[in-house]
Amino acid sequence: MTGDIDRVRIGNASGFYGDRFSAVREMLTGGELDYLTGDYLAELTMLILGRDRLKDPEAGYAKTFLRQMQECLGLAVERGVKIVTNAGGLNPAGLAARLTDLAASLDVDVAISYIDGDNLIERADEFGFDNPVSANAYLGAFGIKAALDAGADVVVTGRVTDASLTVGPAASYFGWGPEDLDALAGAVVAGHIIECGAQATGGNYAFFTELDMSRPLGFPIAEVAADGSSVITKHADTGGGVTVGTVTAQLLYEITGPRYLNPDVTARMDSVHLVQDGTDRVAVSGVRGEAPPRNLKVSLNRLAGFRNEMDLILTGLDIEAKAQLVAGQLQSALENPPAELTFTLARIDHPDADTEEAASAVLRCVARDTDPTRVGRELSSAVVGLALASYPGFAATTPPTAASPYGIYEAGYVDAEAVTHRVNHSDGSVEEIPPSPMRTDVLPPLPAHDSSAGPVEFGPTVSAPLGRIAGARSGDKGGGANVGVWVRSAQEFAWLDAYLDTALLRKLLPEAADLEIHRHRLPNLYALNFVIDGLLGRGVADNVRFDPQAKGLGEWLRSRVVEIPQSFVDDLR
Structure with a gap:
């Protein structure tokens, strides 16, 4: 490994199935890494893989990853970089077998392990799931940790939480256990920041004109410390940028409230502190962890x-x-x-x-x-x-x-005790990973923030698009959508918090006028997050809305004209 004992460098080279093919090579050759992750799964991807496997039982994994490894597996081993990916999809055993054959054909000596047990399709009736094409529990990071602890060079998983791809390597590197909640939560936040690839380095960023977008964007790296704090960065001489703004935007992507639930820990998003730590370096600290939930979320897709x-x-x-x-x-x-x-x-x-x-x-x-x-x-x-x-x-x-078939996504929940989280080690042995002993059904209540703080005087106002001072990032959450809105100073947040309540959001986004909206405050990020239930009907694959994944929802909101304090607009000149 190239890291030191105080910090481990975890890069990500894929944010979805179809992301830039060359990113794996770019990340391996662009600078030092200890681990390289790849996130290939999304709700819609699981449906696509499910349909693939109905046609061919040997399919069900991200074929792109196999082609990337044909080009780069030897390079990763040569540079001492371990690979962790959820490209196994619905068939991690099949992908691991293909990788083993590939390594032999390339004459590369590599230990390959895979994680399974997430696939509950054969037990759908037992859990009361209604005839799904796929049913996969979101597993945590300790299976990945166990595989790496045993010497795996490549770890292939099925459906784990996106952040687990980062948490597993960090937990292995520093020897964290289930009780290290703050450290685990910090790694969950770091994983959430880098999981969507270049979205953390300027991709889909509201203030993109402030960045170098003339070159392909670099992919993100999390330098994780032993206490779970991290620095988000990218390789030198790549496009885009890593700023408090780009990191804030990704933190707000596809979340709900202040609590971000994972199988190993509940990360408190309202505890995150961000500081610019130099060019293309953002320090992430202060993350608090709470006990994880007793149940695992299950991704259900059906035709x-x-x-x-x-x-x-x-x-x-x-x-x-x-x-x-x-x-x-x-x-x-x-x-x-x-x-x-x-x-x-x-x-x-x-x-x-x-x-x-x-x-x-x-x-x-x-x-x-x-x-x-x-x-x-x-x-x-x-x-x-x-x-x-x-x-x-x-x-x-x-x-x-x-005609073409379409599917719908739903979330289910099962007790983690009912799911067998299994590590299939490269030597043929199998290890079962128990659920976190820290799980709980009850967490302390959070203060409710369904409306703004009330009227605050900020002087004369001017009519201007909200996006003149505010950034936004939006996305799909099953049949709902979230839109996170942030500003760049405490004074601007005091105004935003007082001004942008759910009633105003309904006026600015008339498509949401009759829907239930949840408002969450994240003062440390100078941000508000809104979750709009039902905006996307029964989910991405079923939805006929112009923007079925709500990716442009935030930009629509930014374009709406509101009354902004004149002093804030003057500061932009």
Whole structure:
């Protein structure tokens, strides 16, 4: 290993299945590392892998990782970097076997272990799960620790929490046990920061114009200390940047309230302190840990039916009337109408436009049914059949297509005692990892913050987009969405906290007007986090919303015009 006894360097080279292929090599050659992690799994990915495995029982893992290892496994061993990845997906044993064959063909001496036991699909009836395609419990980090303690060079997992990919190496390096809650919580926070790859180094960042975006963004590194504190950084001579802002943005990504539950510890997000510690270095400290929950979360995906969609272009005058005409014609033309037929009109047209595209709107038609024949060629043919018999300027951007299956995600929960967390060591031995002895059903209550602190005077105001002073990061949480909003000073946060309550958020985001919204304060980060229940229906794969993963929700919020104190706007000049 290249690290010293005080700090271990854990890099991440993948934030999702499909991330930059070259990142593994870039991370291995760009500077010193002790461990390299790769996160390939998401709720939607588990559904995709589940469908793959229905077709081929030997599939179910992230094939990209295998190709990356063909290129870089020898390099990792040469540089003394251990690999930890959840690319095993629904078939960690299969990926480990393929990696073993690959290592032999490359003549690379490497010890490969894999973690399983998360896959509960064969026990779905026992737990009362409703016919899922996949059912995977989120395991913790101590299986990874055990594999590394036993000398593994590569650890392949199935569904573990994203942060566990970082917690496991840190726990192994420093010898942490289940009782080291503050250290574990610090590593969970570090893992959450780096798990989404370049999102921590400027990717999808509200204030991207302040960073060097002219080169490919570097991937993040967490330098974790023995007490769980860390410094987030990246390799030199890479694009992007690591600032308090970029780290704050990622901390707010896809979380709920101040408590961030993991199988090994509950991390208190309201205890996190961030300090700029030099160029592209942010120190993370003060993280408090509490007992983990008794139950494990379970990722449940199941096929919900079939869908088809067509996009129609409406140009010029009478857009609303044109949309109404073609929607009515299509409904009348379908002899066997689908169970759900949804029309969404996106008014992206401009009056008196100087290009045809700028004068056009888009009407999106989405059909869903459990019977594929009702949303297949009949729908596409009905749309095409109106080409010469509907509104003036009729045009479609999608060709006739067959129906495609779609799924829905749900969260389930099972007692950790009911799940066998298993380490399959490289020597063939098997070790079972017991649940944390620190688990609890009850944590001390947190103060409620459902509304703002009340009116505060900040002097004259000016009408301006919220994003002039505030950043935001948003994402999907099953059928809900979160949007974290942060500012950059204590005074700005005092204003934001007093000003942006749930009532105002409903006005600024009318799509959420009738939905339940939870508001959480994170004063140490100068941030508020809102969780909007039901915004995404039954989840990403099922949702027909324009932005099905709510990735742009925060940017929409930033674009809304509000009354900002004049002094804050003046400070930007």
